[in-house]
Amino acid sequence: MRVAELSCSEFRTRLSTAGLRIKLGPFNVNIRSNLLSLTKQLYSLYSEHLLADNEIAEVHVSVVRAIALKTPFTPHVRFLLDGRSPYPLFPAYQALAALEWGINLGIAIRTNHLLLLHSAVVEKNGHALLFPAWPGSGKTTLCSALVHKGYRLFSDEFGLVDPDSGECIPIPRLMPLKNTSIEVIRNYLPKAQMGTSIANTQKGTVAHVVPPCDSIANANIRAHAKWIIFPKWVSGSSVEISPISESTAFLNLASNSFNYEVLGQTGFDTVTRLIRECRCFTLTYSDLNDVIDALDRLVEAQ
Amino acid sequence: MSLNQQQCIELVTRAITHSGELHKLPPSDWELLIRLSRKLKLLGRIAWIVDNSDQRSEIPSRAMNQLDSGLIQARKLQQATSWELDRVCWALQDTNITLVALKGVAYPLAGLPASGARAYIDLDVMVSEDELPVVESELLAQGWQHNQVSSYDEKYYRDWMHEIPALIHQERETEVDIHHAIVPKTSRLKCNSKLLLDESVPTSKRGLRVLNPVDMLIHCAVNLFNNNELADDLRDLLDIHDLVIHFSSKDTAFYSKLIARAKLLGTGRPLYYALHFSQKLFNTPIVDSVLQSVPNQPSGMTLKLMAFLVPRTLYPLHPDHPSRISILCRFLLYLRSHWLKMHMRELIPHLLYKSYLALGGGNTDG
Secondary structure, eight states: OBBBOEEEEHHHHHHHHTEEEEEETTEEEEEEEEEEEEEHHHHHHTTOOOBBSOOOOOSSEEEEEEOOSTTTOOOEEEEEEETTTOSSOOOGHHHHHHHHHHHHHHHHHHSSSSSSEEEEEEETTTTTEEEEETTTTTTHHHHHHHHHTTOEEEEEEEEEOOTTTTTTOOOOEEEEEETTTHHHHHHHHHTTBBBBOOOEEEEEEEEEEEEOOOHHTTTTTOOOEEEEEEEEEOOOOOOEEEEOOHHHHHHHTTTTTTHHHHHHHHHHHHHHHHHHEEEEEEESOOHHHHHHHHHHHHHHOO | OHHHHHHHHHHHHHHHHGGGGGOOOHHHHHHHHHHHHHHHHHHHHHHHHHTTTTTGGOOOHHHHHHHHHHHHHHHHHHHHHHHHHHHHHTTTTTTOOOOOOGGGHHHHTTGGGGGGGGGOOEEEOOOOOGHHHHHHHHHTTTTTTEEEOHHHHIIIIIISSSOSSSSSTTOOOOOOEEOOOOSSSTTOOOOHHHHHHOOOOOSSSEEEEEEHHHHHHHHHIIIIIIISSSTOOOHHHHHHHHHHHHOOOHHHTTHHHHHHHHHHOOOOHHHHHHHHHHHHHHHHHHHOHHHHHHHSOHHHHHHHHHOOOOHHSOOOOOSOOOHHHHHHHHHHHHHHHHHHHOOOHHHHHHHHHHHHHHTTOOOSSS
């Protein structure tokens, strides 16, 4: 059952009492909040997510009202992960950003049965493309564009890899665009559903892009990765895709993982397998149409 | 007791005492057990129990993934800590100093069965007080450094406590706590820690020793019931349970040695609590006559009070419905732990200063 099939008041009741329990990829997350503004945003932005009633939830989060000692009359909120507050208070209008970051944290710090790469992942023709994060990559912007042009969203942030099968696991969620990317995507994808811009966060202005319905509906379909592409947005550049050595790719991929070290030998073996099974490239681009064309050709050529 | 708190206590206790029945737990119980175990740092332990009792295929996969994740993390932390111990030994190899490994890192060295699944983060070692300056300067010279602590905290450690401020190597993240005693200097419990060093036992590694079995148990008891605040510290009581079972099975004279040693060291009270609560909560097979022989037992009233406060504090609060009474119990035992560690003339100013800091005083970055 999807969130959209709940009435608004039913949604609100769940969220403010026992919690809204939804599937986020392989995880079930239980969210509690009685903030009206956040409730409305979530009802809209999470509409395609599936409910996880009567299933075990691995992550329990809540967003509650709080009073900031130094500015007691400005509404603030606190994010809680299992009752503990890992962040300082947020102004209330940033509640959605706090929730999304907090859920990232909740998943990242307690998941070691999977390898967690810091990477965007999309799928086409049954194979996954990994876009590891590194400064200037613009991976979320690129990812938002790709998933509205024929690619299926696995994640803009977490490359989940099953060490046993080597498969990538989808975890389609809201994609947070930052600062100038917001306008870029608004212009490039005028029909994409996006949340309101949230200003003055730690990462600047943030706006969340909703994944296309089929990305969420097909979140249980895994895929092996076939390409590892290290993107870099460079203003005014034309598209350039260049192969890189396996060793460079390995180092960059492993050092861009949330839990590579914790997994020890398993981490090493899993990354090795990925590198061996994939073709590895660097990618320089500036224009979204051009880069999508180039990636389409790359994918078709296999 | 509130129903929610009761449920938490029963769920965790049964996972230990009736571990063969874990596969019978409904999914809702698993969800709560995972959350509580995470708080208690017992995910790895329960994963170990599941595998040891061959129940893996019957546990819901979402729960098993969380248990596995906890065990993987515990193993990683152990690797980091034993490597740190190795490096500390290496750094001190040219001195004649004997290091005694304490707590978590010592349990595998003593052969404790469940120790491989235990999550611990810091490295605790003990040296004699007169060797402490050499140890500290040697480690500082070879790449370790102190955490940035305020001058207040510096004084707190050196003048009052039984350890120096923590050391961390520049290239690694494991904290090294070097103790010279098992109780703070200001503690109301006076214990001659030199006796513990003198009767420590060697390990296969030169220069590295561990406490003898009786002292290891006594140290665990003193740490839990005198030094710690007890909140969510159930794992330390489980250590007591493990130590008692392991060592009593290897030495028929273990209990009589334990009682005699507690008399000598003056640690009867914390030992009594450790054995009493381990027996009550985990059904540790300690015969009543042993308990009755422990010196310096608490009065009936005191024991009743502790029996009320301790379980509500050792076990976690229900994550969604925390019991207010349990919160009060934790606060009282927090005060108790400070009262035991320091005298009033030190305690009151200390608590006032800590409260001032907690409210944001002296804090430049808000």
